[in-house]
Amino acid sequence: FTPKLLVGKKILITAGATMEMLDPVRGITNLSSGKMGFALAKVAMHMGAEVTLVYGHTTAAQPLVTHAFHASAASEMHATVMHHIADQDIFIGVAAVADYSPVLTAEQKIKKSEETLTIQLKRNRDILAEVAALPDPPYCVGFAAETEQVLEHARHKRLAKRIPVIIANKANTALGSDNNSVTIIDETGEYPLSSADKTSIASKILTHLYQHLSSFNNN
Ligand code: C5P
Numbered sequence: 001f002t003p004k005l006l007v008g009k010k011i012l013i014t015a016g017a018t019m020e021m022l023d024p025v026r027g028i029t030n031l032s033s034g035k036m037g038f039a040l041a042k043v044a045m046h047m048g049a050e051v052t053l054v055y056g057h058t059t060a061a062q063p064l065v066t067h068a069f070h071a072s073a074a075s076e077m078h079a080t081v082m083h084h085i086a087d088q089d090i091f092i093g094v095a096a097v098a099d100y101s102p103v104l105t106a107e108q109k110i111k112k113s114e115e116t117l118t119i120q121l122k123r124n125r126d127i128l129a130e131v132a133a134l135p136d137p138p139y140c141v142g143f144a145a146e147t148e149q150v151l152e153h154a155r156h157k158r159l160a161k162r163i164p165v166i167i168a169n170k171a172n173t174a175l176g177s178d179n180n181s182v183t184i185i186d187e188t189g190e191y192p193l194s195s196a197d198k199t200s201i202a203s204k205i206l207t208h209l210y211q212h213l214s215s216f217n218n219n
Helices: 034-046 072-086 127-132 150-160 197-215
Strands: 010-015 018-024 026-028 049-057 067-070 090-093 098-103 122-124 139-146 164-172 179-186 189-197
Touching: 010 034, 010 072, 018 098, 026 098, 034 049, 034 197, 049 072, 067 072, 072 127, 072 189, 090 127, 127 139, 139 150, 139 197, 150 164, 150 179, 164 197, 189 197
Parallel strands: 010 049, 010 090, 049 067, 090 139, 139 164
Antiparallel strands: 018 026, 098 122, 164 179, 179 189
8 A cells, every 4th residue: 555645746756877988889887777766766656746757777677657768878867857857846866877977988989009098087967966956946855875984975965965855875785786775864863764675665765755845845
């Protein structure tokens, strides 16, 4: 039984990994599978929300949602999110978005020559921080996947990105796995959810967000 807590709410969710192309056949990506973002999208649909999913590279089965758009590079994901963000009530950034992309993408396959090869990278735009800085932003939720000092880094990111909620998880156990254990961090406190399958975690996260959003809107 899933309570229809999110009827009338529009939610945009990013999921999966981005891919920054070095040449036509190679790219820089990461181990995100899309499972956590897809689980949130699926449960949000069950809770009655209108869900827009912007997904990168994934290995999981895509859930049925209201609108779905594929985006490969971080810049494409940025453009796709910005195109669909107006009128959204909630934005959940679950995608593992590349922080850097190559300054140049070679038009042809890069040939091996010297013993070492240097690739110059430039910073990508932070989609979540930009959405949170919009004049009338949706309620923004971030994920922090860290390999060490998980809670400290997550707390810092919530403040740096100026978002009401961040969900901390351990990168090495969360990425690609069917299970996850997370800590929800908002201005009222820190709420650990012990390890469970990503659908159960998604359900608990969305119920928490619904309750927090209700009190948030009343302040
Ligand atoms: O700063 P960091 O990449 O660790 O932050 C992770 C959070 O920010 C995730 O919610 C991720 O989806 C989002 N993010 C983003 N755009 C970026 C980098 C991260 O939306 N360029």
